[in-house]
Amino acid sequence: MRKFILATIALVCLVALAQAQPKVVGHRGCRDVEGQFENTVQSLKYAQEVGVDAVEFDVQMTADGKVIVFHGPNLPDGSGSIYDLTFEQARAYKLPYGLQMPTLEEYFKQAKKYPDVPLILEFKKQSTEARNRAMVEQAIAVVRKMKMGKQVEYTTFSETVCRMIREVDPEAKIIYLMGGVHVKDAAYAKSKGYDGISYDLNAWLNRPEVAAQAQKLGVETTLWMANDYEVIDWAVRHGIDYISTDFPEKAVKYVKAIKEYR
Numbered sequence: 001m002r003k004f005i006l007a008t009i010a011l012v013c014l015v016a017l018a019q020a021q022p023k024v025v026g027h028r029g030c031r032d033v034e035g036q037f038e039n040t041v042q043s044l045k046y047a048q049e050v051g052v053d054a055v056e057f058d059v060q061m062t063a064d065g066k067v068i069v070f071h072g073p074n075l076p077d078g079s080g081s082i083y084d085l086t087f088e089q090a091r092a093y094k095l096p097y098g099l100q101m102p103t104l105e106e107y108f109k110q111a112k113k114y115p116d117v118p119l120i121l122e123f124k125k126q127s128t129e130a131r132n133r134a135m136v137e138q139a140i141a142v143v144r145k146m147k148m149g150k151q152v153e154y155t156t157f158s159e160t161v162c163r164m165i166r167e168v169d170p171e172a173k174i175i176y177l178m179g180g181v182h183v184k185d186a187a188y189a190k191s192k193g194y195d196g197i198s199y200d201l202n203a204w205l206n207r208p209e210v211a212a213q214a215q216k217l218g219v220e221t222t223l224w225m226a227n228d229y230e231v232i233d234w235a236v237r238h239g240i241d242y243i244s245t246d247f248p249e250k251a252v253k254y255v256k257a258i259k260e261y262r
Helices: 002-019 041-050 087-092 104-111 129-145 159-168 186-191 201-206 209-217 229-237 248-260
Strands: 023-027 054-061 067-069 119-123 152-156 174-178 196-200 220-224 242-245
Touching: 023 041, 023 248, 041 054, 041 104, 041 248, 054 104, 054 129, 067 087, 067 104, 067 129, 104 119, 104 129, 119 129, 129 159, 152 159, 159 174, 186 196, 186 209, 196 201, 196 209, 201 220, 201 229, 209 220, 220 229, 229 242, 229 248, 242 248
Parallel strands: 023 054, 023 242, 054 119, 119 152, 152 174, 174 196, 196 220, 220 242
Antiparallel strands: 054 067
8 A cells, every 4th residue: 555655746846847947048049058149139149059948039229229139238359348349330330150140030030930939038128218229129029020929928027118128019929037035926927917937046945835826816927047957856846937037958858758758
């Protein structure tokens, strides 16, 4: 009888594990991978080819108020900020490995080759409300022009920008970003109409109960950054929906190995 009970418990745990496999998000495509640089068409292609479930990338505004794919605000060589460059100067700027900051059109052209891999567009908060509004309107206009609405989701740390996204596109999928100890719970996200919450490891460790609450409320959950196996294991145990990682190839292989070890 004891062996039967133990076997039953083990089976239940395995079933729960199988149901809780997180999906892998390539953070900025990838980071710190030889020959690649974040938020480029090349890093997007790399993440797609290694089998991620989604790709996160960043959108900034240049000095003359045009959107461009870049995290920033500081330039990687320390020579200044994206806010110091016009759009043409940003396009001419050489990233590591001789790569270029892509336009949204260029980024989406590559994304269309993998229509089942969603893009998570992070809006970087700007210095004024007018710049935030222009950024959101420009980006969503490109999404509509290139018919990417079903493939693109939006995320940001700014609730003001969340509101603007909803005003410009009432059907948009919005994931609210927060970090640290004092994060909002899933009920708050649900009340604001957010489709998901994306919190750093520190937040999840301090508020693990939010993961279960989110599952009950139908709010998607993301953990960042999942750059080692212990963090991925934590996400699996707590039923996190997505893990965002700088090393998508390693994460995809590890999650696949967990699925096969059943």
